Amino acid sequence: MLLELRLKDFVLIDEARLLLEPGFIVFTGETGAGKTLLVKGLHLLFGARGGPALIRPGAKEAVLEAVFTTTPQISQKLEEAGISSGEEIYIRRLIGKERSRAYVNDSSVTLGFLSFLGRELLTIASQHDYQSLSRPEERLEMLDGYGGLSELKRRYQELYKNYRELESQYQKLQKKLQELLKEEDFLRFQIAEIEEVSPQLGEDIEVERRLYELKNLTRLEEELQNSLREWERGLSAWANARKALERASSLSKSLETLTSRAETIFLEAEDLLFELQEFAKNLSPEEGELERLEERFYQLRRLKRKYGPTLEDVLAHLEKAKRELETFSSGEERLLQLEKELAEKRKELESLASSLRERRLQVAQKLVREIRQYLEELALSGTRFEILLERGELTWQGTERAEFLVATHPKAPLRPLIQIASGGELSRIFLALKTITARDTESQLLVFDEVDVGVGGEIASRIGKLLKQLARKHQVICITHQAQIAALADQHFLVTKSLSEEGAISSIRRLEFGERVEEIARMLGGQEAKDLARRLLAS
Numbered sequence: 001m002l003l004e005l006r007l008k009d010f011v012l013i014d015e016a017r018l019l020l021e022p023g024f025i026v027f028t029g030e031t032g033a034g035k036t037l038l039v040k041g042l043h044l045l046f047g048a049r050g051g052p053a054l055i056r057p058g059a060k061e062a063v064l065e066a067v068f069t070t071t072p073q074i075s076q077k078l079e080e081a082g083i084s085s086g087e088e089i090y091i092r093r094l095i096g097k098e099r100s101r102a103y104v105n106d107s108s109v110t111l112g113f114l115s116f117l118g119r120e121l122l123t124i125a126s127q128h129d130y131q132s133l134s135r136p137e138e139r140l141e142m143l144d145g146y147g148g149l150s151e152l153k154r155r156y157q158e159l160y161k162n163y164r165e166l167e168s169q170y171q172k173l174q175k176k177l178q179e180l181l182k183e184e185d186f187l188r189f190q191i192a193e194i195e196e197v198s199p200q201l202g203e204d205i206e207v208e209r210r211l212y213e214l215k216n217l218t219r220l221e222e223e224l225q226n227s228l229r230e231w232e233r234g235l236s237a238w239a240n241a242r243k244a245l246e247r248a249s250s251l252s253k254s255l256e257t258l259t260s261r262a263e264t265i266f267l268e269a270e271d272l273l274f275e276l277q278e279f280a281k282n283l284s285p286e287e288g289e290l291e292r293l294e295e296r297f298y299q300l301r302r303l304k305r306k307y308g309p310t311l312e313d314v315l316a317h318l319e320k321a322k323r324e325l326e327t328f329s330s331g332e333e334r335l336l337q338l339e340k341e342l343a344e345k346r347k348e349l350e351s352l353a354s355s356l357r358e359r360r361l362q363v364a365q366k367l368v369r370e371i372r373q374y375l376e377e378l379a380l381s382g383t384r385f386e387i388l389l390e391r392g393e394l395t396w397q398g399t400e401r402a403e404f405l406v407a408t409h410p411k412a413p414l415r416p417l418i419q420i421a422s423g424g425e426l427s428r429i430f431l432a433l434k435t436i437t438a439r440d441t442e443s444q445l446l447v448f449d450e451v452d453v454g455v456g457g458e459i460a461s462r463i464g465k466l467l468k469q470l471a472r473k474h475q476v477i478c479i480t481h482q483a484q485i486a487a488l489a490d491q492h493f494l495v496t497k498s499l500s501e502e503g504a505i506s507s508i509r510r511l512e513f514g515e516r517v518e519e520i521a522r523m524l525g526g527q528e529a530k531d532l533a534r535r536l537l538a539s
Helices: 036-045 072-080 111-121 136-147 150-197 203-215 217-251 253-281 289-307 311-377 423-440 457-470 513-524 527-538
Strands: 002-010 013-019 024-028 061-069 088-096 100-104 122-125 384-395 398-407 445-449 475-479 491-500 503-510
Touching: 002 036, 013 503, 024 457, 036 061, 036 088, 036 122, 036 445, 036 475, 072 111, 088 111, 100 111, 122 423, 136 150, 136 311, 136 398, 136 423, 150 289, 150 311, 150 384, 203 289, 217 253, 289 311, 311 384, 311 398, 311 423, 311 457, 423 445, 423 457, 457 475, 491 513, 513 527
Parallel strands: 024 475, 024 491, 122 445, 445 475
Antiparallel strands: 002 013, 002 061, 061 088, 088 100, 384 398, 491 503
């Protein structure tokens, strides 16, 4: 619901601040007074393009502000967009000479976001402004709400969501398997190449060490023999020194500890000499060992160049390649399983979509019958109205695309409702649709402009009563020239235009009872109609 609307320096309006209440609200005034500025202002607040021509002459910028009550759905969208939310939503649009700015709850937003809010908060019904009727999904929403199909549609959409998620899994897995299929032979080649060499962790270091020994074998043997000779001479001298220390120890108990240490060192030296001798015995290579090690070194180096740089990397690549092949194998099984699940889910979805279609066809026939009755009341007796449900692919809304078709006289062909040229006819048909479907839709602001074009008398009274009835569920704003409609309003605003030194100025003010009598009398034809105006207001 719109709580407050403020227009400042906007076209002919110096400043207007309107406090609005629930129910039926009318705006009246002389032709050319500026009543349509209200509709234009709402358009701009919800994303329409603006420019310098909309700024009042002499002003720097036009300011448009509105305060609406919010809904849980809108609050959630605001929070998702990082905008603070509460019980009310404050929308502000500034139109400057060079650029335009827009804010929601003091956060800067795009015109696209304003447009989204407009679809949620209000519907403007005038010759060129039937957003809710121009979108096929909104026509279906209107039909489903009227027919009480929300639960069936909820079940369908939940199943549709699950189906699409499953389909997405299938497509992703299929794409991955297609990529793996291209690499399968290459992966098998890599695995075979590494497994044929069968490298062991740390093997390359050991091979390099042994190759270094073999390539320096002559020098190694020479230095080792020199070492052995020196160790043997030293050990012989050490044996003599040990015996002399033992004799000295027999003469002094204080040398026992040192003698024990000398014994330990001598035995360690003997072990060292023994191990050196054994190493020297085994130093000579086996036949062909050098060639074998060189070949092994080449094989390991080639693997490291391709899959390394380290042997650890080579082994890790081997495990990764094996895992990818396993994924391909298990993925094919999963793909077949998903195909089966998709087929079952689609069959279930098509069955539910068929049930939804059958119900919609029934509801459409009922709605057409009711609309035709209202068209008689609204002086559109020659108008034909039909609902076409074209069947198509499975979508979030079902398999149907709803089209509202109208022929404005018996010989005219049926055409989509939004293509009708007459704003008055379109407004009255929209009024009939909203009146019938209002009981099952969320409360919203409905703005009617030109709904009473070309009618008067009893027909205007009927239109007014329908608007009044609609206002029980929605907040309804109507710009009207008909006294019968204005008299039924809960709030009545008058738009006037005056001339000043600066030019024409439009003003908007709320009328009290006495002022309403004067205005309705003017609309009826003059001051002599005051008594009739009072009777209309009292009825």
